[in-house]
Amino acid sequence: xxxxxxxxxxxxxxxxxxxxxxxxxxxxxxxxxxxxxxxxxxxxxxxxxxxxxxxxxxxxxxxxxxxxxxxxxxxxxxxxxxxxxxxxxxxxxxxxxxxxxxxxxxxxxxxxxxxxxxxxxxxxxxxxxxxxxxxxxxxxxxxxxxxxxxxxxxxxxxxxxxxxxxxxxxxxxxxxxxxxxxxxxxxxxxxxxxxxxxxxxxxxxxxxxxxxxxxxxxxxxxxxxxxxxxxxxxxxxxxxxxxxxxxxxxxxxx
Amino acid sequence: xxxxxxxxxxxxxxxxxxxxxxxxxxxxxxxxxxxxxxxxxxxxxxxxxxxxxxxxxxxxxxxxxxxxxxxxxxxxxxxxxxxxxxxxxxxxxxxxxxxxxxxxxxxxxxxxxxxxxxxxxxxxxxxxxxxxxxxxxxxxxxxxxxxxxxxxxxxxxxxxxxxxxxxxxxxxxxxxxxxxxxxxxxxxxxxxxxxxxxxxxxxxxxxxxxxxxxxxxxxxxxxxxxxxxxxxxxxxxxxxxxxxxxxxxxxxxxxxxxxxxxxxxxxxxxxxxxxxxxxxxxxxxxxxxxxxxxxxxxxxxxxxxxxxxxxxxxxxxxxx
Ligand code: SF4
Ligand code: SF4
Numbered sequence: 001x002x003x004x005x006x007x008x009x010x011x012x013x014x015x016x017x018x019x020x021x022x023x024x025x026x027x028x029x030x031x032x033x034x035x036x037x038x039x040x041x042x043x044x045x046x047x048x049x050x051x052x053x054x055x056x057x058x059x060x061x062x063x064x065x066x067x068x069x070x071x072x073x074x075x076x077x078x079x080x081x082x083x084x085x086x087x088x089x090x091x092x093x094x095x096x097x098x099x100x101x102x103x104x105x106x107x108x109x110x111x112x113x114x115x116x117x118x119x120x121x122x123x124x125x126x127x128x129x130x131x132x133x134x135x136x137x138x139x140x141x142x143x144x145x146x147x148x149x150x151x152x153x154x155x156x157x158x159x160x161x162x163x164x165x166x167x168x169x170x171x172x173x174x175x176x177x178x179x180x181x182x183x184x185x186x187x188x189x190x191x192x193x194x195x196x197x198x199x200x201x202x203x204x205x206x207x208x209x210x211x212x213x214x215x216x217x218x219x220x221x222x223x224x225x226x227x228x229x230x231x232x233x234x235x236x237x238x239x240x241x242x243x244x245x246x247x248x249x250x251x252x253x254x
Numbered sequence: 255x256x257x258x259x260x261x262x263x264x265x266x267x268x269x270x271x272x273x274x275x276x277x278x279x280x281x282x283x284x285x286x287x288x289x290x291x292x293x294x295x296x297x298x299x300x301x302x303x304x305x306x307x308x309x310x311x312x313x314x315x316x317x318x319x320x321x322x323x324x325x326x327x328x329x330x331x332x333x334x335x336x337x338x339x340x341x342x343x344x345x346x347x348x349x350x351x352x353x354x355x356x357x358x359x360x361x362x363x364x365x366x367x368x369x370x371x372x373x374x375x376x377x378x379x380x381x382x383x384x385x386x387x388x389x390x391x392x393x394x395x396x397x398x399x400x401x402x403x404x405x406x407x408x409x410x411x412x413x414x415x416x417x418x419x420x421x422x423x424x425x426x427x428x429x430x431x432x433x434x435x436x437x438x439x440x441x442x443x444x445x446x447x448x449x450x451x452x453x454x455x456x457x458x459x460x461x462x463x464x465x466x467x468x469x470x471x472x473x474x475x476x477x478x479x480x481x482x483x484x485x486x487x488x489x490x491x492x493x494x495x496x497x498x499x500x501x502x503x504x505x506x507x508x509x510x511x512x513x514x515x516x517x518x519x520x521x522x523x524x525x526x527x528x529x530x531x532x533x534x535x536x537x538x539x540x541x542x543x544x545x546x547x548x549x550x551x552x553x554x555x556x557x558x559x560x561x562x563x564x565x566x567x568x569x570x571x572x573x574x
Contacts, residue, residue: 011538011539014538014539015534015535015538017538018291018292018534018537018538019291019534021290021291021292021293022287022290022291024293026289026290026293026294026295027293027294028293028294028295030295030298
């Protein structure tokens with residue numbers, strides 16, 4: 001139907017539309033009576049696992065509007081063995097987030113290296129006075145109970161880094177000559193930017209114990225270095241064994 | 255037989271009760287029907303069950319509000335206007351029969367009386383608009399007056415056609431003379447009556463006099479509290495009056511099964527259906543512009559009403 005086909009069809013269509021929605025389900029969310037079904041990864045409030053926090057201050061420093069307050073002091077732990085060294089550690093005195101400033105960017109949660117901060121879907125913490133939105137660590141800790149287990153990954157998403165790391169084939173245990181034998185095929189590949197231009201990096205990825213290809217395939221896309229240093233300088237030295245000699249050549253390719 | 259004074263008191267109380275209950279019923283229906291037509295739930299809390307007492311709560315709220323008369327207003331006219339708008343519908347409701355026996359005040363020329371008093375209502379709006387000392391109010395009142403004058407004519411012509419068909423000016427007589435084939439014969443007149451009634455009520459799509467996006471709330475912009483509530487009550491009482499009138503004139507009133515006992519219920523039911531249609535039109539259609547509104551009345555409704563009158567005359571002559 002075009003817009004120009006008269007006023008009457010339009011009026012009738014209006015009546016039909018309203019009559020139809022009269023018989024359909026309503027969209028009203030009866031919120032206080034029925035709690036809403038929140039999507040996964042909902043950002044309601046930030047919960048704190050105090051035991052995980054090392055007072056490293058990363059979150060406070062990364063927070064774009066500086067609404068995380070952390071106070072801590074150092075505490076000395078007595079040596080566990082006689083004659084041992086006393087150790088120091090950080091004790092958290094205060095951890096507070098001002099939710100009247102927080103913009104729920106989640107940077108603090110991303111940046112925390114110790115998984116001390118988590119998103120909780122809890123959202124019912126309105127206050128009458130804006131100053132009451134500064135929540136201390138006990139309140140933040142209480143919200144940990146509302147943190148859901150991490151949701152399943154979306155279909156088609158990338159494999160998480162942890163899984164990739166865990167799935168990597170274990171390196172053989174370093175025993176006797178094994179490291180040296182292993183080092184040989186690996187090293188030339190690494191220095192391919194330095195001395196052996198025709199050598200592709202791929203062989204290193206594959207079975208590490210494999211022998212070097214005698215005639216390596218030429219990779220057309222590979223960049224040929226302008227100043228080729230002595231090709232054996234890099235790969236040659238590791239043959240000696242330890243990693244220390246590696247420092248000496250000072251190659252750019254390393 | 256009751257003494258006359260007691261009968262008068264009883265009838266007055268009954269009419270007043272109907273006047274207070276029926277508009278609330280229509281208002282609550284509007285709340286709910288409109289909400290569901292828009293995919294909402296409408297009031298859910300007042301009174302417990304699906305917000306049935308919402309309008310009672312609204313009434314309590316209105317009573318508590320401050321009664322403000324603007325300093326520059328024409329005091330007495332301003333204060334009297336709600337009553338002038340409201341009382342005509344009360345009188346009209348008294349004269350509309352629900353069945354030959356259930357009627358507040360049986361009047362011989364009921365059609366004339368009802369149409370005449372309904373016409374008075376516009377004076378209340380004009381008074382309100384003029385006395386408010388507010389340009390929006392004045393604009394709204396002028397629009398209302400222009401609109402009501404335009405639509406009064408097709409309304410009266412449509413009703414005249416029915417009266418002609420029935421050969422009487424009595425509402426009871428018209429409903430009694432009604433027969434199902436009038437549904438077809440009087441159809442153009444019925445449509446004209448419904449459209450004109452909507453316009454008389456100043457309800458969407460004919461709410462130009464109130465157009466809140468242009469002139470705040472038209473003639474009632476300055477009103478607060480109970481006086482404002484009276485204007486609202488007048489609107490819903492108007493729906494009740496026009497719906498019942500439509501039921502009596504065009505739908506045969508109490509005609510239906512078990513007519514002798516349940517006649518009044520049939521009239522009420524038919525009137526209720528018409529009221530729902532009035533609500534439905536409000537939800538579905540956009541507001542008419544002032545010129546479109548006048549055009550509709552003079553270019554379409556008046557000729558159709560005249561055509562209906564001629565059709566009725568031909569029909570009456572042929573069947574007599
Ligand atoms: S979510 Fe963003 S704004 Fe809020 S505390 Fe964390 S870093 Fe600061
Ligand atoms: S980044 Fe994590 S561990 Fe560091 S202070 Fe913040 S919450 Fe504690």
